[in-house]
Amino acid sequence: MSDQVRLEEDFSLEALQNGDQAEFARVVEAYSGYIYRLAMKMLQNPQDAEDILQETFIKAYKAFPKFDGRSKISTWLYRIVTNEALMFLRRKRPDLISVEVPRQDDNEDDLKPLQIIDWCCLPEAELMSDEARRYLDESVDQLSENLKMTFILRDIEGLSTKETAEVLDISETAVKTRLHRARLRLREMLTSYYKERLPQTV
Amino acid sequence: MIHHQNCTHFLNSLSDYVDDELSAELCQELERHMSDCEDCQIVxxxxxxxxxxxxxxxxEPIIPSDVRVRLYRRLNLDEFLGDMQKREIDSR
Known part of the structure; x- marks a missing residue:
């Protein structure tokens, strides 16, 4: 989260590059919670998230000798877990990405807000009920991969635009565009949900 | 339904506005527009x-303890699990 103090990165790069297990264990201790949360958001399934968590750190351990320290360790780990999650999703649902077709998200018209209903007045208990939280998760899951990954990294994990661009290997402008589209789509989905919960005006 | 020319013009700037990243000039322009346009205000x-x-x-970025233990085992890092958790696991 952006307002949360990020962990200090006081690890010895040299030890990590040399395969020092104790130093690697410190990295695992510091970041496994973040990596697991990210994998859960991307895959929406505890077993899959655990597999990806393990794969991420196995890959990181093997790749540390080649890690040059130019990006933060956290950014580098986010990049590994994001790629692992994407590969996993593609293995699981190859039909979805086998052909490169323009997706709905690329359509400008699709951005236009359709539902203009003010649901902000709903009480927090209603906005954040267990059912609403499930709906929030399901809505993110309905976004296309590109929008989903960008939204999770920026608005849920609280990475900066620059860090997100680095993780996804896209430009900062692309991050901004994708984030905006993701938010507008989610706003639409949330409106569909919350409008049903507004007090009826007779 | 947003239909004015103006509303469409602002649509692409809304995320920047929400993130406080809009230039002062555009920000003022948008706020002036919103004071007249309820639809945009709602969006x-x-x-x-x-x-x-x-x-x-x-x-919270917290890993469930059983997931943590399996992760450490898989990485051959058992010895770094911490004594309490190791005892907990061994007693099972």
Whole structure:
């Protein structure tokens, strides 16, 4: 989260590059919670998230000798877990990405807000009920991969635009565009949900 | 339904506005527009609320202890698990 103090990165790069297990264990201790949360958001399934968590750190351990320290360790780990999650999703649902077709998200018209209903007045208990939280998760899951990954990294994990661009290997402008589209789509989905919960005006 | 020329013109700037990243000039322009256009005001309010809700409901980055133990085992890092957790596991 952006307002949360990020962990200090006081690890010895040299030890990590040399395969020092104790130093690697410190990295695992510091970041496994973040990596697991990210994998859960991307895959929406505890077993899959655990597999990806393990794969991420196995890959990181093997790749540390080649890690040059130019990006933060956290950014580098986010990049590994994001790629692992994407590969996993593609293995699981190859039909979805086998052909490169323009997706709905690329359509400008699709951005236009359709539902203009003010649901902000709903009480927090209603906005954040267990059912609403499930709906929030399901809505993110309905976004296309590109929008989903960008939204999770920026608005849920609280990475900066620059860090997100680095993780996804896209430009900062692309991050901004994708984030905006993701938010507008989610706003639409949330409106569909919350409008049903507004007090009826007779 | 947003239909004015003006509304469409602002649509692409709304995320920057929500993130406080809009230039002062555009920001003023948008706020002036919103004071006249209830529809845009609602879109901005609900967009802000959408971002806020995801922010507020994000779980703590905590790993369940059984997941943590299996991760350490898989990485051959058992010795770094910490004594308490190791005892807990061994007693099972």
């Amino acid at each position: 901005v309010d609900t967009l802000k609320k959408t971002v806020y809700l995801y922010h507020e409901t994000a779980e």
